[in-house]
Amino acid sequence: MTQFNRRTMLKIGGAAAALPLLGSRAFAQEKLKVGFVLIGMPDDNGWNYGHDRGRQEMLAAIGEDKVETTVVTNVPEGPDAERVFRELAQQGHKLIYGTSFGYGDYIHKVAKQFPDVKFEWATGNATAPNVSIYNAKFHEGRAVIGTVAGLMTKTNKLAYVGSIPIPEVRMGANAFAIAARKVNPNVTVKVVYIDSWFDPAKEAEQARALIDQGVDIIAQHTDGPVIPQIAEERGIVGVFGQGADMSAFAPNTQLTAIIDRWGPHYTKSVQSVLDGTWVESSVWDGLASGEVEIGPYNAKVPADVVAKAEEVKAAIIAGTLHPFAGPIKDNTGTERVAAGDVIDDGEFWGVDWYAEGIEA
Amino acid sequence: MSSDIVIAILMTMAGAATPILLAALGELVVEKSGVLNLGVEGMMLVGAVITVAVTLTTGNHLLAVACAAAAAALAALIFGVLTLTLSANQVATGLALTILGTGFSALFGRPYTGKSVPTVGSPFPAELATDPVWRLLFGHSVFVYLALIMVVAVWWFLQRTRSGLILRAVGENDLSAHSMGYSVIGVRYAAVAFGGAMAGIAGACFPLALTPQWVERLTTGKGWIALALVVFAAWRPFRLAAGAYFFGLMMIFEVYAKSSSSFRVLPSEFWAALPYLATVVVLVLISLRREGSSSAPACLGKPFIAAG
Numbered sequence: 001m002t003q004f005n006r007r008t009m010l011k012i013g014g015a016a017a018a019l020p021l022l023g024s025r026a027f028a029q030e031k032l033k034v035g036f037v038l039i040g041m042p043d044d045n046g047w048n049y050g051h052d053r054g055r056q057e058m059l060a061a062i063g064e065d066k067v068e069t070t071v072v073t074n075v076p077e078g079p080d081a082e083r084v085f086r087e088l089a090q091q092g093h094k095l096i097y098g099t100s101f102g103y104g105d106y107i108h109k110v111a112k113q114f115p116d117v118k119f120e121w122a123t124g125n126a127t128a129p130n131v132s133i134y135n136a137k138f139h140e141g142r143a144v145i146g147t148v149a150g151l152m153t154k155t156n157k158l159a160y161v162g163s164i165p166i167p168e169v170r171m172g173a174n175a176f177a178i179a180a181r182k183v184n185p186n187v188t189v190k191v192v193y194i195d196s197w198f199d200p201a202k203e204a205e206q207a208r209a210l211i212d213q214g215v216d217i218i219a220q221h222t223d224g225p226v227i228p229q230i231a232e233e234r235g236i237v238g239v240f241g242q243g244a245d246m247s248a249f250a251p252n253t254q255l256t257a258i259i260d261r262w263g264p265h266y267t268k269s270v271q272s273v274l275d276g277t278w279v280e281s282s283v284w285d286g287l288a289s290g291e292v293e294i295g296p297y298n299a300k301v302p303a304d305v306v307a308k309a310e311e312v313k314a315a316i317i318a319g320t321l322h323p324f325a326g327p328i329k330d331n332t333g334t335e336r337v338a339a340g341d342v343i344d345d346g347e348f349w350g351v352d353w354y355a356e357g358i359e360a
Numbered sequence: 361m362s363s364d365i366v367i368a369i370l371m372t373m374a375g376a377a378t379p380i381l382l383a384a385l386g387e388l389v390v391e392k393s394g395v396l397n398l399g400v401e402g403m404m405l406v407g408a409v410i411t412v413a414v415t416l417t418t419g420n421h422l423l424a425v426a427c428a429a430a431a432a433a434l435a436a437l438i439f440g441v442l443t444l445t446l447s448a449n450q451v452a453t454g455l456a457l458t459i460l461g462t463g464f465s466a467l468f469g470r471p472y473t474g475k476s477v478p479t480v481g482s483p484f485p486a487e488l489a490t491d492p493v494w495r496l497l498f499g500h501s502v503f504v505y506l507a508l509i510m511v512v513a514v515w516w517f518l519q520r521t522r523s524g525l526i527l528r529a530v531g532e533n534d535l536s537a538h539s540m541g542y543s544v545i546g547v548r549y550a551a552v553a554f555g556g557a558m559a560g561i562a563g564a565c566f567p568l569a570l571t572p573q574w575v576e577r578l579t580t581g582k583g584w585i586a587l588a589l590v591v592f593a594a595w596r597p598f599r600l601a602a603g604a605y606f607f608g609l610m611m612i613f614e615v616y617a618k619s620s621s622s623f624r625v626l627p628s629e630f631w632a633a634l635p636y637l638a639t640v641v642v643l644v645l646i647s648l649r650r651e652g653s654s655s656a657p658a659c660l661g662k663p664f665i666a667a668g
Contacts (some may be wrong), residue, residue, distance in 0.1 A: 040576075041473070041575070041576055043470070043473040043474055044473075044575065045473075045474045075574070099545075159619065190619050191600050192615070192618040192619045192628070193618070193628055195628070195629070195632050198575075199580055200571040200573070200578060200580070201376075201571055201578075201579075201580050201582070202580075202615065203568070203569055203571075204570055204571045205372060205376060205570075205611070205612060205615045206615040206618070206619070208368075208372055208615075209368070209372065209612070209615040209616045209618075210371075212364070212365060212368035212369075212372075212616075213365060213368075213616075213619055213620060215489055215619075224575060225474075225659050226571050227575070228570075228572065229476060229572050229573060233479070233572070248474070248476070249476055249573070273563075
């Protein structure tokens with residue numbers, strides 16, 4: 001593995017264009033070069049960690065004799081990302097993963113200039129002949145943790161700390177609130193955004209502010225383990241690991257975790273490039289295919305709560321329970337989904353309201 | 361808003377204001393001596409990562425803070441050698457110091473990422489802080505008290521001691537100070553090292569009091585706020601303290617406003633922008649009084665080269 005960060009990329013960027021830096025490798029076995037662009041560091045114990053673990057699983061499954069990877073870390077969602085994608089393409093990477101929503105415009109722009117390079121945009125919402133999108137149905141996991149939260153809260157005040165108000169984050173909060181209220185109609189869910197994917201100080205301050213206002217269970221859709229740490233420090237009822245098991249940071253407070261498993265997808269998609277069968281596609285799997293996993297339950301979660309959560313999980317996997325099955329009212333009291341209806345995968349991205357019980 | 365929330369806001373505000381205040385106090389002394397060191401953010405990161413490393417290895421918080429101060433002071437001295445002895449451009453060198461500190465801390469911090477750091481609590485017995493109102497006085501982390509003591513100490517040093525007078529003279533008119541026999545370069549070295557040490561302690565606040573772990577760029581730009589605050593406060597320690605708490609309140613107000621139904625009338629983006637709006641308003645008010653700009657040390661940012 002070659003690991004670059006943004007700064008070394010700056011340095012080698014110009015040189016790479018002029019010098020056949022990697023020429024010697026061209027004589028070897030024609031290894032497929034795969035690039036990964038991450039918004040943070042692989043050791044964040046969250047989002048980026050999940051993608052890097054997926055990369056490692058892919059390498060193990062396919063074999064390092066057939067594929068080599070380049071990871072570019074700390075790439076902000078701005079014009080600089082375009083340069084990173086272009087340089088990876090120029091350096092001969094034939095498959096490039098952009099693992100953050102905000103890379104979309106840049107991926108599409110660079111993809112037009114390199115029609116023989118395949119791009120995959122995680123959590124994206126638009127494809128092109130050489131751009132696929134892949135995502136996981138995290139909201140299925142959130143329905144499970146919402147069930148746990150609804151059953152375990154003592155103050156009936158839950159909170160959901162989001163990163164940026166995009167549809168996916170909003171729908172995560174909706175799934176959490178709907179599931180929590182199904183088992184406990186008295187709960188309210190405060191939804192707050194820190195307006196960043198990475199700002200540990202603000203996450204910590206936000207968590208403290210919520211706890212000060214009586215919230216006793218916090219779910220998060222941000223990338224790192226700061227919130228579990230604060231929750232542990234304050235000794236509230238619970239938090240949930242996001243992206244990875246965060247129990248090391250909150251051994252007494254993490255009730256369970258939503259774990260991202262990107263390995264199966266990376267293995268499948270790299271193999272399809274090797275086989276020449278890669279096509280423009282939109283992959284969106286969840287609990288059933290193992291892209292989303294529920295972590296181990298904390299010992300303090302009562303057996304009946306675990307049983308109820310596992311029941312929800314099994315029903316989602318079996319397809320008998322939809323996280324967005326009607327009737328669903330929004331938080332102004334208007335009915336949004338009629339009984340017997342669901343929000344399907346297409347409608348999902350257009351939802352601009354919060355479910356009943358959410359304060360946002 | 362109940363009184364509990366008001367107390368909670370004030371408590372969190374003090375925590376958020378403290379690293380900014382510590383770093384800005386150090387920079388104030390540096391600038392009073394006529395040196396502009398833009399490397400505060402970098403030195404804070406060095407302090408933060410050293411704190412994490414020493415705390416996780418030895419478990420000794422005091423040693424960790426001392427090492428953080430020393431390491432950041434050392435980083436500041438690199439800046440000193442380049443700008444004071446070699447007369448390099450202070451703005452460019454300061455920015456380079458920030459980049460160096462960011463890179464160094466990221467590299468050095470690798471083995472410590474993803475580990476919980478034990479935090480430091482209040483220096484007072486816990487019984488004093490059980491009542492919410494008493495908690496406001498006695499329930500803060502030790503850094504909060506240290507920062508407030510340092511405000512008085514810096515003011516006393518600059519305004520009431522002979523050394524402080526010399527330091528100000530060096531910053532206001534380096535040639536006169538030189539001709540009176542004072543070592544301009546020596547005084548500036550001392551000031552730069554002090555500024556570094558303070559930034560290092562400010563950096564130590566993050567893992568030990570605010571976000572108990574190490575991640576890259578942990579200080580998220582607070583060093584730049586500290587730099588701005590020095591100008592904002594017109595180089596006066598007490599105004600600096602007021603400014604830091606004002607900034608702290610603005611930052612904290614946002615997180616409470618977003619999670620409280622009383623503030624739901626305005627979108628969360630408004631509360632997020634509030635600290636910046638407030639900054640603009642305050643700066644305008646200060647400039648209306650026509651005393652902000654004239655209070656900058658006269659030799660700020662100018663290299664001193666002794667003739668003969």
